[in-house]
Amino acid sequence: MTRWRALPAAPAAAVVRSVRIIGIDPGSQRTGVGIIDIAEDGRSSHVFHSAINLLGAEDFAGRLKLLFDALGAIVTEHAPQEAALERVFLARNPDSALKLGQARGAAICALAQHGLAIHEYAAREVKQAVVGSGAGDKSQVQHMVGLLLELRGKLQADAADALAIALTHAHVRASVARLGVARQAWRRQQ
Helix, strand or coil: CCCCCCCCCCCCCCCCCEEEEEEEECCCCEEEEEEEEEECCCCEEEEEEEEEECCCCCCHHHHHHHHHHHHHHHHHHHCCCEEEEECCCCCCCHHHHHHHHHHHHHHHHHHHHCCCCEEEECHHHHHHHHCCCCCCCHHHHHHHHHHHCCCCCCCCHHHHHHHHHHHHHHHHHHHHHHHCCCHHHHCCCC
């Protein structure tokens, strides 16, 4: 006579927690937005990307309001837990640099209004993290972001940059966690 014994119950499926990161590539004409999820095992997945066109506003103040409102709506809809933003670079044209700074300010305020801490990355840091060279060009960033997030078709440049910023933050936060050091100690001065 064969005796059957009950097999132990299968373990409950492990709950994979993830962190949702929003990346912002601020601009005074278009602002790139990219949102990714990072699973505990380090895998990244695409959630959302867009380029907010600001040229439809009547004046520059209207562009800033449009940017603030659009980012607020995206944050409300997708509920990111962390935010990353491209740090200001020195521009040759002072007027362009001032407008970019004001667009960054509107983006920072929209993120801060939703209680998000903001992490900033220089363009060279982003290119280094995504392309492997701080001197990579926009087409290389677009290509690598598409590969890393398994996206098909060509990405709009501003949206690709925003996703690259989010991926950079994911890489830095994972490295900082592994090393157990403060982020400020991790960063090299750019």
